[in-house]
Amino acid sequence: xxxxxxxxxxxxxxxxxxxxxxxxxxxxxxxxxxxxxxxxxxxxxxxxxxxxxxxxxxxxxxxxxxxxxxxxxxxxxxxxxxxxxxxxxxxxxxxxxxxxxxxxxxxxxxxxxxx
Numbered sequence: 001x002x003x004x005x006x007x008x009x010x011x012x013x014x015x016x017x018x019x020x021x022x023x024x025x026x027x028x029x030x031x032x033x034x035x036x037x038x039x040x041x042x043x044x045x046x047x048x049x050x051x052x053x054x055x056x057x058x059x060x061x062x063x064x065x066x067x068x069x070x071x072x073x074x075x076x077x078x079x080x081x082x083x084x085x086x087x088x089x090x091x092x093x094x095x096x097x098x099x100x101x102x103x104x105x106x107x108x109x110x111x112x113x114x115x
Contacts, residue, residue, distance in 0.1 A: 032073070032076060034076070035076035035078075037102045038070070038078065041097070041100060041102070042056070042067075042086060043071075045097075049090065051089075056086065056089055060086045062082055066078075083097065083098070
């Protein structure tokens with residue numbers, strides 16, 4: 001029997017395009033909040049330095065699709081390698097990139113993913 005695929009359409013603010021996803025992405029509140037904190041850090045540093053997401057991808061060597069996935073919420077768990085490359089693009093160490101109040105105040109107490 002043929003079962004039709006269910007598609008989810010979503011606007012992506014960085015590419016001004018519509019993504020077609022063959023699956024629905026479910027985000028738990030905690031991981032989404034953590035990802036949002038990281039994303040806010042990236043976006044605020046871009047704004048302060050006058051860098052676009054496209055330019056950040058060029059400067060960091062991270063694929064633009066990877067950065068778009070972070071911005072659009074399709075990826076909520078960037079690797080240390082990705083964050084390291086992004087921090088270097090901002091002329092920061094990874095420690096400097098991750099040292100800011102929102103992240104320092106984040107609590108992992110409610111998460112059970114790593115247990």
